[in-house]
């Protein structure tokens with residue numbers, strides 16, 4: 001009998017519909033110079049002006065004149081693509097300049113650029129086992145999918161410690177062979193709750209047990225620390241971290257990912273990681289734009305944007321809290337509003353979009369655990385006071401319309 005492939009595909013999609021977590025993407029056209037405003041094209045071809053409230057271009061750098069100028073300049077100078085993998089003709093002066101900028105940002109000897117932070121996490125974590133035979137990786141339970149995938153694909157021993165639970169991590173470290181090579185992998189900001197990892201306490205444990213440290217600063221680079229190097233910089237811990245992972249696609253507003261570490265470690269990852277070796281490098285114009293963004297955010301302009309970013313987040317949280325909405329507030333720039341049900345979450349998201357032109361994507365399993373579905377708002381320096389007013393009024397109306405609980409703030 002022949003395999004019914006179509007039936008298997010239908011069944012897999014139906015499972016998502018049944019759980020109310022089938023994902024629909026909306027078609028938007030961001031308008032340069034107008035962020036966070038965009039135009040939504042509906043399935044029937046009609047259009048609506050919307051405000052994007054769930055983007056990760058946290059500082060609006062995707063429309064920064066200096067970034068765009070650098071991209072135009074490189075594009076005109078060199079053409080579209082890089083033309084090769086890093087090994088075979090795809091290493092250009094723009095890639096090298098970007099890596100120098102990133103190494104300087106993090107106070108490390110070297111940096112290595114990948115096509116995304118997902119690939120950087122996956123490629124690095126899976127390759128470390130080849131460099132350190134017998135490596136045990138201690139991974140926070142809420143680490144991003146890219147880290148989980150890297151740890152899993154590398155094979156070998158792994159220990160999952162309860163989220164941000166330093167006592168649990170200590171117990172796991174203490175239970176293993178003191179002579180075994182060890183690495184602790186965690187994030188500085190967990191993007192769905194917006195909570196911070198206990199960087200100093202984890203570094204203390206790493207010192208005590210002779211472990212390496214690996215931090216994902218994807219939701220922090222550009223936004224925290226005096227030069228935008230992340231939370232580890234802000235907390236004076238950057239020098240204690242062995243490998244820092246970041247993205248160029250969120251606060252830096254462009255595309256790509258990287259690690260920063262010692263020259264030796266970067267050389268080893270460069271030499272062994274298939275996810276680095278066997279793929280075409282970033283287009284030079286992308287590397288040039290990213291480098292311009294990193295450079296800008298290191299300076300005074302970056303300081304001003306970071307202050308305004310935090311102010312916007314504080315204002316939005318204060319106003320939503322004042323209406324009794326269940327905000328998850330850990331003091332970061334991320335503003336999650338707990339809904340707790342995938343169907344309600346989707347209905348509210350659809351109504352906000354249709355009625356109010358407010359775009360906030362529902363966040364469901366597996367991005368967050370079932371029962372913790374939420375709307376995740378990302379206020380930015382380019383959201384105006386009028387945008388915040390409209391959002392707050394619309395959320396008030398939605399909560400009344402759906403008769404949802406007005407709870408005390410969570411956390």
Ligand code: PLP
Pocket residue numbers: 116117118119121144146187191216218219247248249256257
């Ligand atoms: N790490 C974390 C914590 C993330 O949230 C994400 C993306 O959302 C990534 C890594 C991947 O970043 P990129 O979009 O550059 O692949």
